[in-house]
Amino acid sequence: MDIKNIKALIVAGGLSSRMKEFKPLLELGESTIIEKTINNFIRFGINEIIVVTGFRGDEIEKKLSRYKVKFVKNPDYENTHMFDSVCIGLNEAKDADLVFISPADSPFVQQFTLKKMVEGMNNQNINLIQPSFEGKNGHPLLFRIKASDAILKHDGTKGLQGAIARMGNDFKNLSFVDPGIIMDADTPEDYFKIIEFNENKSIPPLSLCRKIQDYFQMPEEVKAHSDKVLMAALNLSGRLYKRGIKLNNKLIMASCLLHDIAKGSPRHAQTGAGWLKDMGYTAVSEIVKEHMQLNEVSKQITEKEIVYLADKMVMGDKIVSCEERFTKKEEIYKDDPEALKAVKHRKRQAMELYNSIINLEGEGHETD
Numbered sequence: 001m002d003i004k005n006i007k008a009l010i011v012a013g014g015l016s017s018r019m020k021e022f023k024p025l026l027e028l029g030e031s032t033i034i035e036k037t038i039n040n041f042i043r044f045g046i047n048e049i050i051v052v053t054g055f056r057g058d059e060i061e062k063k064l065s066r067y068k069v070k071f072v073k074n075p076d077y078e079n080t081h082m083f084d085s086v087c088i089g090l091n092e093a094k095d096a097d098l099v100f101i102s103p104a105d106s107p108f109v110q111q112f113t114l115k116k117m118v119e120g121m122n123n124q125n126i127n128l129i130q131p132s133f134e135g136k137n138g139h140p141l142l143f144r145i146k147a148s149d150a151i152l153k154h155d156g157t158k159g160l161q162g163a164i165a166r167m168g169n170d171f172k173n174l175s176f177v178d179p180g181i182i183m184d185a186d187t188p189e190d191y192f193k194i195i196e197f198n199e200n201k202s203i204p205p206l207s208l209c210r211k212i213q214d215y216f217q218m219p220e221e222v223k224a225h226s227d228k229v230l231m232a233a234l235n236l237s238g239r240l241y242k243r244g245i246k247l248n249n250k251l252i253m254a255s256c257l258l259h260d261i262a263k264g265s266p267r268h269a270q271t272g273a274g275w276l277k278d279m280g281y282t283a284v285s286e287i288v289k290e291h292m293q294l295n296e297v298s299k300q301i302t303e304k305e306i307v308y309l310a311d312k313m314v315m316g317d318k319i320v321s322c323e324e325r326f327t328k329k330e331e332i333y334k335d336d337p338e339a340l341k342a343v344k345h346r347k348r349q350a351m352e353l354y355n356s357i358i359n360l361e362g363e364g365h366e367t368d
Contacts, residue, residue, distance in 0.1 A: 005096055005097035005098065006046055006096060006097065006098045006099070006100065006118065007046065007048045007049065007050060007093045007096040007098075007099050007100070008038075008041040008046045008048070008049045008050070008099070008100040008101075008102065008140075009049075009050045009052065009086065009089040009090065009092075009093060009099050009100065009101045009102070010034070010037060010038065010041075010049060010050070010051045010052070010069075010102050010103070010104055011052050011082055011085045011086060011089065011101070011102070011103050011104065012024045012034055012051055012052060012053055012054075012060055012103075012104035013052050013053055013054025013055065013057070013073070013074040013077045013082075013085040014054065014055065014077065014081075014082060014085075015054075015055050015077070015078065016055070018186050018187050019185055019186060019187060019188065019190075019191065020188065021188075021191075022055070022056055022059075023104060023105045023185045023186075023191075024060055024104040024105065025056075025059060025060070025063060026105075026185060026191060028107060028194065028195070028198060029198055032063065033104060033105045033107055033185060033194070034051075034060065034063070034064070034104040034105070035063070035064070035067075036107030036108075037102060037103075037104055037105070037106055037107045038051075038064070038067055038069065040107060040108075040109060040111075040114075041100065041102075041114075042067075043111065044111055044114045044115075046100070047068065048070070048096070049067070049068075049069045049070070050069070050070045050071075050072060050089050050092050050093060051064065051069050051070070051071050051072075051104075052071075052072055052073070052074055052085040052086075052088055052089045053071055053072070053073050053074070054073060054074040054075075054077025054078075054085065055077050055078075057071070057073055070092065072088055072089060072092050073088075074088050081159055082103070082159060082160065083154075083159040083160050083162075083163070086101055086151070086160055087151065087152050089101070090143075090145075090148045090151060090152060091152070093145060093148075094145065094148075096145050097144070097145060098118065098121060098142055098143065098144055098145065099142070099143045099145055099148075100114070100117075100140040100141070100142055101139070101140055101141045101142075101143060101160075102139050102140035102141075103139060103184060105184045105185040105186075105194075106138075106139045106140065106180070106183065106184055107180070107183075107194075108179070108180030108183055108194075108197065108198075108201065108280075109131075109139070109140060109178060109180040109181055110176070110178045110180060110278060110279045110280050111278040111279075111280070112176070112178070112275060112278035112279045113131055113176045113178045113180075113181065114140075115278060116174060116176070117129045117131060117140075117142045117174060118142070120142075120172060120174055121142065121144060123172075125169070125170070126144070126170065126171075126172045127143065127144040127146070127147035127150075127167065127170040127171070128141060128142065128143050128144070128147065128164060128167055128170060128171045128172070129141070129142040129171075129172050129173075129174055130142075130164065130171070130172075130173050130174075131173075131174050131175075131176055131178065131181045132173055132174070132175050132176070132181065132182075133175070133176060133177070133178055133179055133181040133182050134182075135175075136181075136182045137161075137173065137182075138181035138182040138183075139181065139184075141160070141164075147167075147170060150163070150166070150167065150170075151163045154166065176215070177208065177211045177212050177215045177279075178279070179197065179208070180197075183197060201280060202280070202281065202282065202283060203248075203250050203251050203254050203281060203283065203284060204254050204258075204279075204281060204284070205250075205254075206253060206257075209253070209254055209257040209258055210257075212258060212261065212279075213226075213257065213258070213261065216261045216262070216275070218260070218261055218263070219263075221316070221317070222260050222263050224316075224317040225260065225314060225316060225317050226256055226257050226258075226259065226260055227257070227317070228314045228317045228318065228319060229256045229259065229307070229310045229311050229313075229314045230252070230253060230256035230257060230310070231319070232309075232310035232313045232314055232319050233252050233256050233306050233307055233309075233310035234249065234252065234253075236306050236309060236310060236357060237249055237252055237306055239357055240301060240306075240357065245300070245301065247301075247302065247303050247306060248303055251283055251284065251287070251303045252303050252306055252307060254281065254284045255284050255287040255288060255291070255303065255307045256307055256310065256311075258272065258276060258281075258284060258288060259272070259287070259288050259291040259307060259311060260272070261275065261276075261288075262275065269288060269289055269290070269291055269292045270289060272288050273285045273286070273288045273289035276288055286304070287303060287304045287307050290304060290308065291307055291308055291311050292346070293342065293345065293346055293349070294308055294349055297349065297352070297353065301353065301356065301357070305353050308349070308350070308353070309322075309350055309353045309354060309357075312325055312326070312346065312347075312350040313325065313350075313354075315328065322347065322350045322351055322354055323351075326343060326344075326346070326347040326350070329343045329347075330343055330344070330347075
């Protein structure tokens with residue numbers, strides 16, 4: 001589907017009464033919540049964004065003056081609800097095929113989620129998709145514009161959710177491993193959670209890694225292998241820590257647990273890395289991309305080398321020597337010269353890395 005025919009509608013016309021502060025302009029990192037929300041859609045490739053304002057609309061327009069967005073105003077924002085602002089925005093998006101609808105305070109939805117929602121619209125019988133996380137519905141919604149009349153004719157009972165409830169089989173809910181779907185700043189506590197999430201969003205914690213494994217239907221034997229790779233990696237990281245080289249074990253953990261999420265797919269390292277990048281886990285993605293073969297070895301060992309080496313020290317769910325692991329591989333590919341060449345290259349990388357760690361330990365013993 002042509003991304004140029006998709007627009008984003010961002011609703012920023014409310015009074016923020018529960019928050020007690022004006023939600024769209026709350027600080028978030030180096031910018032504001034509404035700017036993060038807008039930039040998320042821009043990164044996705046949407047260049048036609050409509051912002052519906054109301055309360056403090058002039059301030060929003062001033063803050064967003066450097067963005068190419070279209071502003072429309074809900075003149076009766078004090079007496080109406082989000083649904084009314086949505087209707088005003090939909091009337092400005094009639095020439096689109098699809099429209100994402102998002103509140104201004106939904107800045108963390110993954111690119112992966114947006115892509116899969118658009119792909120879901122390839123089913124021409126679906127006119128609305130709503131994403132969910134852990135059973136909770138959230139944002140953004142994705143409408144087929146030809147179905148907007150059904151929304152515009154709704155009497156407003158129960159707001160947008162009331163309109164969705166009347167759509168029947170036209171509506172589809174898609175579940176994702178994306179906490180950003182249900183994050184907003186309705187209350188001060190919600191805002192504090194957004195700040196906390198922003199500080200830690202680049203690497204998924206253990207609990208989320210497990211959910212990602214399940215989302216991509218990782219087989220139990222691959223989970224067991226990944227756990228054992230993690231054990232080997234933490235052992236290597238611990239050895240380096242004793243020599244004054246402190247690595248990011250959180251990054252190592254996520255990369256080990258997720259390095260084989262696309263196992264069984266063609267070019268599984270690149271495929272899995274692409275998924276993780278779209279989910280916002282860039283550092284994890286870069287490690288996963290090279291877990292089969294390193295493009296280059298860092299001058300000083302990093303998390304990437306540790307995950308690579310640990311993976312080469314595990315066969316199935318058992319920790320083995322690099323020599324044993326690669327002897328098996330060499331036997332398997334002995335009649336395939338190109339594959340055998342790649343195996344030998346990986347073996348050489350792994351052995352050099354392993355020996356460099358042993359040498360570091362040796363240096364430590366000499367100075368004790």
